[in-house]
Amino acid sequence: MNRLIVSENEPITLLGGAPIDASLLAEGLRLAPKAVAADGGAKALFDHGHCPLAVIGDLDSLAPDLQAQVPAERLHRIAEQDSTDFEKCLSRIEAPLIVGVGFLGGRADHQMAVQSVLVRYAHQRCLLIGTQDIICVVPPQFALDLPVGTRVSLFPMAPTKVASQGLDWPTDGLEFSPSGQIGTSNRCNGKLVLAPENCSMLLILPRKFAEPVASALQCAPKWPAPL
Structure with missing residues (x-):
């Protein structure tokens, strides 16, 4: 270390x-x-x-x-x-x-x-x-209030899955990977809730949501540090 x-x-x-x-x-x-x-x-x-x-x-x-x-x-x-x-x-x-x-x-x-x-x-x-945009790793559990119609992009850096609520195109059951299924240019239709299976998913949102995302990240559980 x-x-x-x-x-x-x-x-x-x-x-x-x-x-x-x-x-x-x-x-x-x-x-x-x-x-x-x-x-x-x-x-x-x-x-x-x-x-x-x-x-x-x-x-x-x-x-x-x-x-x-x-x-x-x-x-x-x-x-x-x-x-x-x-x-x-x-x-x-x-x-x-x-x-x-x-x-x-x-x-x-x-x-x-x-x-x-x-x-x-x-x-x-x-x-x-x-x-234009902000990027962060999606925490184990993440919730954020966004206006309906907000662009929400999910990009996997490795194979992963993510359960979601509040998206026009639900992600439950999808197998994401950098060279396969990705989740860019989705849209929010209610409170955004994300629960990825590992720490490989990036969340990309418009820059104007930097402050609420910063607050939500500090309230969300953290991924464990590698051993």
């Missing part, structure tokens, strides 16, 4: 290196005012007048002049190359919720790697906020 670098009793915002604007950063910080940066994600914080609580990563994406602005005790270089900076962060942060900003909408390979890490660290409550 990796040594914890950040341990907080309140949600934190984690900044990645994908392009973000001021409104996206402000939304993350409104949900979780304390900020940690994954390597080059620190630049967005400095550009908007914030200093990160910690910077974690191999630091190959953070310019030397920006590294010099980070107090030495907040700069955590993890040199190994077997994990991404996002994984380096998730494995070293303890918080009731991690709000990830700057992980969606950049390079496609980076976003796919982020989605893979999300399900491998499903015991971490983590909500990713992008320009």
Whole structure:
């Protein structure tokens, strides 16, 4: 197990290196005012007048002049190359919720790697906020009130099943897999209730529901940490 670098009793915002604007950063910080940066994600914080609580990563994406602005005790270089900076962060942060900003909408390979890490660290409550959408791992039991007609997408990162209520196209009995049945572009017709059989299912919703999803995630049961 990796040594914890950040341990907080309140949600934190984690900044990645994908392009973000001021409104996206402000939304993350409104949900979780304390900020940690994954390597080059620190630049967005400095550009908007914030200093990160910690910077974690191999630091190959953070310019030397920006590294010099980070107090030495907040700069955590993890040199190994077997994990991404996002994984380096998730494995070293303890918080009731991690709000990830700057992980969606950049390079496609980076976003796919982020989605893979999300399900491998499903015991971490983590909500990713992008320009249009939000993404999280569906907890063991999840309930959320959404307006009728809201787009609800489910994407499996591995074979799984999910019981559901409140969807136009029910998912009960379906066998999901990345190369087979997926559940994108469904619609909500009532209170959304999801109960997946494992931690492989991603939930994708419009960005405007970031706040209620953040609250619902903190109330939902967690997936157990791997042994």
